Amino acid sequence: MQPSINQVLLQIALDLSTSLPSGHHYQRLIAALNRVLPCEASALFVFDEMGFLQPVAVSGLSEEVLGKKFLPDNHPRLKAILGCTTPLRFPSTSELPDPFDGFLKDDPNSSIDVHDCMGCSLYVEDNLVGVLTLDAMKVGAFDQIDDITVETFAALAAATIRNITMVEALKRSNKKHQNINKLLIEEARTKGGQLVGVSLEIQRLRDNIKMVAHSNYAVLISGETGTGKELVAHELHAQSQRSDKPMVYVNCAALPESIAESELFGHVKGAFTGANSHRAGKFELADSGTIFLDEIGELPLLLQAKLLRVIQQGEVQRVGADKNLFIDVRIIAATNRDLELEVSEGRFRSDLFHRLNVFPIHVPPLRERKGDIAVLTGHILDKVKLQFNINTLHVHPRSLQYLEEQKWVGNVRELEHTLMRAALRSIQDQQAVITEEHLGVSGMVIKGVSSATDDMPDQPIVMREAVERYQKQLIEHGLKKSGGIWSKAADFLKMDRGNLYKMGKKLGVKP
Ligand SMILES: Nc1ncnc2c1ncn2[C@@H]1O[C@H](COP(=O)(O)OP(=O)(O)OP(=O)(O)O)[C@@H](O)[C@H]1O
Ligand SMILES: [Mg+2]
Structure with a gap:
């Protein structure tokens, strides 16, 4: 049974909201048209960026047509259709050549010079985007079809073109973003x-990284x-199976409390004043990759509880949302605090500590890494050389000895x-060797240390505490001399x- 026009139109309208493989939308539209309009050949053309009409779906015509392009200036019938905003019918006596002459599927040798022909231009928001053409071998075949029917098909064809063009543009832009993401991830990996390091400690560190x-x-x-x-965190991610996915960085010490939850977990539009649109949090952005929670020891207790819930459930809830989102995130956290001590003093949740501490990695201080200062010095000077485009730059053996003796x-x-500052001074002096002078080994430091030796304890003391007390005194002294200005105190104490x-x-120094 022949379907009614309404059924066919409904099917086309439904197709508009359905995902189909590329090209199928156009072909289904033409097939539907043929089911209700009496024609032997029909074609749907779309303009390409060069101004050619490109057939994207045909019926009753050789498939060869799909590989051709038609310049309207060379095809008077197409040109005439394009010149009208309403359907255009050609009289059967029209002498104008037909673009499909010789392309009829069933009878390629026959000419379609005596026939009914009509077409309609296709507009998307005032832009001419293509043409729909119909050819019938029987004269008078189109007499029963009113303009409004053809215009309805043309409007649906234009909507189909618009849909497909938009989807293709979105796919292209998505592909572009994927490529940019890939590039950024690769860049971050190398960064x-x-x-x-050559010390046993660094070798052990590398083994641990590799293992986990x-x-x-x-x-x-x-x-x-x-x-x-931070370097260790990058290395862990780079050696993981997630290395082609992002590692999202969160500095827990720099999360203002008022927006921390939204930063980490996202929010929905209207969740709070200023939440003008939906926003994904860092956890969502890190989905399928890694999240690096740096300075985790600084995270306020309230957020520690929320973080624990996310880790336990593997789900995040955007602020203001009523649904949870599943996430697959690998967690790397770092801290320079003694978290066990923080737990025992009630500043860090013990349950969160245990969740994070599945595999602890301790990065030893430089003073405990025998042999690393020399190789690190070489490595750092290589970077300086590259930066300043110079060929030779070394440290004097006495300077190296000095560097190795520091705490x-x-x-x-x-x-x-220290080395960068010294390198700058030596470059300024036009010297290729960094001396103690460039390192700023000043009498003051030595004087400071020797005055400390005057005050040696008689009773056993905890060395770390004594050193820290002295460090505190020095910083307070430096600040006092510098009017409470940290940058000046740093210059005074020759520190970063x-x-x-x-x-x-x-x-606990208060300026
Ligand atoms: N083993 C190493 N080899 C080469 N460079 C290193 C090494 N360790 C640290 N660095 C460099 O030292 C600097 C400090 O390292 P990083 O930022 O990773 O330290 P951190 O432990 O995270 O410090 P903080 O606790 O202050 O955040 C960086 O420029 C880093 O590249
Ligand atoms: Mg760090």
Whole structure:
């Protein structure tokens, strides 16, 4: 039974909201048209970016047509149709050549010079996007079809073109974003840098990284400031099976309490004043990859509870949402605090600590790594050479000895900054060798140390506490001399400002 026009139109309308393999939408539209309109040949054309009409679906015509392009100027019938905004009918006596002459599927040799022919231009929001053409061998075949029927088909064809064009543009943009993401992930992977060192401690560290990287275990990296915890986190991710996915960085110390929950877990539009749109949190962004919770020891207790829930359930709830989202995230956390001590003093939840501490990795301080200072010095100077485009730059053996004797409370970062400053001075002096002078080995430091030796204890004491007390006194003294300005105190104590500030905060110094 012949379907009614309404049934056919309904089917086309339904197709508009259905995903079909590419090209199928057009072909189904033409097939539907043929079911209700009496024609031997029909074609749907879409303009390409060069201004050619490209057939995207045909019926009753040789498939060869699909490989051809039609320039309207060379095809007067197509040109005439394009010139009208309503359906255009050609008289059967029209002398204008037909673009499909010789392409009839059933009878390629026959000419369609005496026939009924009509067409309609296709518009998407005032833009001419294509043409629909119908040919019938029987004269008068189209007399019964009113313009509104053809216009309805044309409108649905235009909507189909619009849909497909939009989907294709979205696919292209998605592909582009995927490529950019891939590039950024690769870049981030190389940015992590190389874990340099020859000491037994560094070798053990590398073994540990290798052992746990492939698993999905949570890793808690501990170690003093500047020891390379972030580098270890990058290395863990790079060696994991998730290395082609992002590692999302969260600095727990820099999360303002008011927006922390939304930063981590996202929010829905209207969840709070200023939440103008839906937003994914860091956990969602890290889905199928890794989340690196740096400075985890600084996370407020309230957020610790929320984080624990996410880790336990493997689900996040955006602020203001009523549904949970499943996430698959590998957790790496780092801290320079003694988390066990923090737990015993009630500042860190013990249940969260145990969840994070599945595989602990401790990064030893630089002063405990025999032989690393020399190789790190070489590595850092290589970076300086590259940066300043110079060929030779060394440290004098006495300078190296000096470097090896230092305590490096700021660890590799402090060594890095010290060497960079010294390198700058030597470059300024046009010297290829870094001397103690460039290192700023000043009488003040030595004087400071010797005055401490005047005050040696008679009774046993905890060395770390005594050193920290002295460090605190020095920082307070430095600040006093510098009018409470940290950057000046850092200059005075010949330390990196960031490291000094961190150390001061840790030791409870109040400016
Ligand atoms: N083994 C290493 N080889 C090469 N560079 C290193 C090494 N360890 C640390 N560094 C460099 O030292 C600097 C500090 O490292 P990183 O930021 O990883 O330290 P951290 O332990 O995270 O410090 P903080 O606790 O202060 O955040 C970085 O520039 C890093 O590249
Ligand atoms: Mg760090």
